[in-house]
Amino acid sequence: MSPALETVLAKAGLQVSPDEFLALVSDAARRLAPPHPEPATYFTPDQQAALTDVGLDLSPAGPGDAKPRTRTVVAHAVLRDSALTVNEAARQLQVDTSRIRHRLGVGRLVGWKDRGSWRLPAWQFAGTGVLPGLETVLADIPTDQPALVVAAFMTTLQEDLPVDGKPATPRDWLLAGGDPRRVGILASTLGTPA
Numbered sequence: 001m002s003p004a005l006e007t008v009l010a011k012a013g014l015q016v017s018p019d020e021f022l023a024l025v026s027d028a029a030r031r032l033a034p035p036h037p038e039p040a041t042y043f044t045p046d047q048q049a050a051l052t053d054v055g056l057d058l059s060p061a062g063p064g065d066a067k068p069r070t071r072t073v074v075a076h077a078v079l080r081d082s083a084l085t086v087n088e089a090a091r092q093l094q095v096d097t098s099r100i101r102h103r104l105g106v107g108r109l110v111g112w113k114d115r116g117s118w119r120l121p122a123w124q125f126a127g128t129g130v131l132p133g134l135e136t137v138l139a140d141i142p143t144d145q146p147a148l149v150v151a152a153f154m155t156t157l158q159e160d161l162p163v164d165g166k167p168a169t170p171r172d173w174l175l176a177g178g179d180p181r182r183v184g185i186l187a188s189t190l191g192t193p194a
Contacts, residue, residue: 016081025075079151083119092125106136112147121147123154123171133180140184142191153190
């Protein structure tokens with residue numbers, strides 16, 4: 001396997017072998033949308049006509065459209081690999097596994113089911129605790145938003161959240177003591193067309 005890939009994985013803090021990483025990428029690619037989906041097939045003929053009338057292009061994606069999909073597959077693989085199991089989260093927070101499941105159930109932690117087991121994205125943890133203000137932020141995130149969208153939001157620079165005069169990620173804003181309500185307001189718009 002490529003030493004370069006091993007180096008990239010190590011620098012990213014991903015504790016996975018290159019073969020395991022590639023298997024995760026392959027698995028994510030299979031589970032995400034087909035490589036060249038035909039958007040029109042997701043709509044009825046009447047819906048297709050209405051969408052086309054307002055200027056939307058429902059033609060199949062071409063080979064030049066592969067990069068966004070590739071980025072999504074890789075992001076999904078990294079999110080899945082870096083996520084904690086219930087046992088790992090319990091050890092990190094120094095609580096019983098039942099407390100982790102309870103927090104998941106009441107929306108005080110975010111996670112998803114993967115092959116019957118919970119996976120909890122690492123961005124929501126800080127040391128032996130959770131991210132400051134996490135409950136406030138999670139309460140404002142629309143429930144229909146997938147883990148990958150939430151993770152991308154929490155780890156993407158936001159102009160509205162400056163730390164030391166520079167845009168910060170919502171995660172960094174909260175770690176710096178920023179008001180979680182400001183993050184919650186931004187998070188509440190996830191999934192809303194711009």
